[in-house]
Amino acid sequence: MNNPALDKAVEALRPQLEQTLAAWIRIPSVKDAPQPGAPFGADVRRMLDRAIEDGRALLGNARDVDGYACDMEIGQGEDVIGILAHLDVVPAGDGWQVDPFGAQVVDGKMYGRGTSDDKGPAVAALYAMKAVQDAGIPLSKRVRLILGCDEESGMEDIAYYDKAIGLPAVGFSPDAEFPVINTEKGILQMRLHAPLTCDRLVSIQAGTRPNVVPGTATAVVRGEDTVQRAAAFAQQADIRLGSEPAEGGAFRLTVTGVPAHASTPWQGVNAAGQLLRVLQAAGVGGDCLSTLADAIGHDSDGTGLGIAGSDGVSGPLTVNLGLLSYDGQALQATLDCRYPVFFSDAQIVRFVKLRLSGAGFEVETGHGAQPHHVPASSAIVQTLLKVYGELSGREAKVIAIGGGTYARCMKQAVAFGPLFPGEEELAHQAGENVDLAQLVLSVRIFAYAIAELAGV
Ligand SMILES: [Zn+2]
Numbered sequence: 371m372n373n374p375a376l377d378k379a380v381e382a383l384r385p386q387l388e389q390t391l392a393a394w395i396r397i398p399s400v401k402d403a404p405q406p407g408a409p410f411g412a413d414v415r416r417m418l419d420r421a422i423e424d425g426r427a428l429l430g431n432a433r434d435v436d437g438y439a440c441d442m443e444i445g446q447g448e449d450v451i452g453i454l455a456h457l458d459v460v461p462a463g464d465g466w467q468v469d470p471f472g473a474q475v476v477d478g479k480m481y482g483r484g485t486s487d488d489k490g491p492a493v494a495a496l497y498a499m500k501a502v503q504d505a506g507i508p509l510s511k512r513v514r515l516i517l518g519c520d521e522e523s524g525m526e527d528i529a530y531y532d533k534a535i536g537l538p539a540v541g542f543s544p545d546a547e548f549p550v551i552n553t554e555k556g557i558l559q560m561r562l563h564a565p566l567t568c569d570r571l572v573s574i575q576a577g578t579r580p581n582v583v584p585g586t587a588t589a590v591v592r593g594e595d596t597v598q599r600a601a602a603f604a605q606q607a608d609i610r611l612g613s614e615p616a617e618g619g620a621f622r623l624t625v626t627g628v629p630a631h632a633s634t635p636w637q638g639v640n641a642a643g644q645l646l647r648v649l650q651a652a653g654v655g656g657d658c659l660s661t662l663a664d665a666i667g668h669d670s671d672g673t674g675l676g677i678a679g680s681d682g683v684s685g686p687l688t689v690n691l692g693l694l695s696y697d698g699q700a701l702q703a704t705l706d707c708r709y710p711v712f713f714s715d716a717q718i719v720r721f722v723k724l725r726l727s728g729a730g731f732e733v734e735t736g737h738g739a740q741p742h743h744v745p746a747s748s749a750i751v752q753t754l755l756k757v758y759g760e761l762s763g764r765e766a767k768v769i770a771i772g773g774g775t776y777a778r779c780m781k782q783a784v785a786f787g788p789l790f791p792g793e794e795e796l797a798h799q800a801g802e803n804v805d806l807a808q809l810v811l812s813v814r815i816f817a818y819a820i821a822e823l824a825g826v
Contacts, residue, residue, distance in 0.1 A: 611624070
């Protein structure tokens with residue numbers, strides 16, 4: 371795989387690419403109140419206008435999809451290869467040492483919100499298309515870059531685009547990592563609810579969102595002996611437990627764990643699960659709480675719930691106890707389960723009901739998403755792996771994840787870049803940056819991928 375004309379075209383575009391990215395980073399395209407023609411606010415609209423202008427200047431075309439997205443194409447023919455990226459960013463947040471919308475370059479890295487998620491990859495894809503054009507590579511398919519404006523908040527952009535224009539079936543989305551993510555587990559939220567009265571238990575509170583492993587969990591209990599039993603168990607089980615006096619002669623117990631994302635629960639320590647075990651050992655909450663503690667207090671792989679398992683492509687099922695509460699009348703919990711592509715959500719719910727209904731729990735399903743899988747043997751995956759392996763010199767293999775990426779929106783699309791293995795994930799964090807040399811490597815990889823996928 372060697373195309374000197376394409377390499378030359380990429381190298382020649384490098385200064386202009388950096389200018390374009392800097393200009394995009396300086397527009398703080400955070401979602402805001404809708405305005406006419408600007409469904410995600412004025413700043414996102416300004417970013418969209420700039421992308422359309424650049425698309426027209428570089429590729430000779432760009433289409434505004436009513437403020438929800440834009441698209442631009444190269445090539446000709448019936449078939450369309452889609453490249454999906456986004457122009458909106460999450461708010462800057464605290465902790466920045468440089469201007470988060472300044473596009474400052476230090477030691478070959480450009481800093482700013484959106485440099486890696488996802489303006490850097492979007493600009494890389496745009497210039498890859500320009501390089502293919504400049505190198506005069508004949509194409510027998512069209513390659514369409516779709517830039518959405520609402521990936522971070524609700525994906526209304528893509529729903530609108532699909533209705534108005536129709537999404538291509540095949541493609542890739544540079545909004546995650548290399549080499550190729552072809553498997554995204556299913557997502558299933560379950561809400562558990564059981565009536566409970568216990569005179570030694572006043573309240574429980576843990577978790578902020580189902581998809582986050584709770585880093586702290588608190589319970590208010592009565593009786594000094596309750597606190598003593600809790601403390602003895604916590605010490606023996608190596609659980610970080612604190613206690614302090616609370617209102618009305620009660621005690622507040624606080625368990626400290628380690629927060630993590632629900633798609634990788636093994637990276638954290640679930641404080642809510644540990645609190646359940648502490649309360650169980652202290653003799654609080656009866657059979658109802660004790661059953662829940664056995665079911666979800668010990669593991670994040672579904673063993674206690676009877677739903678553990680894996681398949682040949684996805685890796686293991688995971689389950690996170692994301693929310694836990696008790697208000698004096700009912701014990702409630704919300705589970706976030708990421709299940710292998712060969713599993714069925716209905717079967718998982720059936721097993722969870724079988725496990726918990728004896729203790730009085732009702733199980734309702736909440737937000738979810740079906741698994742997404744593109745076979746490793748498919749042309750799109752094989753082509754992207756080959757290009758990535760040859761140009762990066764690194765191991766080319768498919769990966770499975772528990773999270774959801776933008777690629778899910780298209781039937782046969784995979785996530786492809788922009789993070790290289792070992793690169794620090796700084797999306798949504800302070801200090802987000804992109805290594806400009808790596809970005810140019812991404813441009814080369816995308817350009818060769820386009821030539822392979824759409825070339826004559
Ligand atoms: Zn993103």
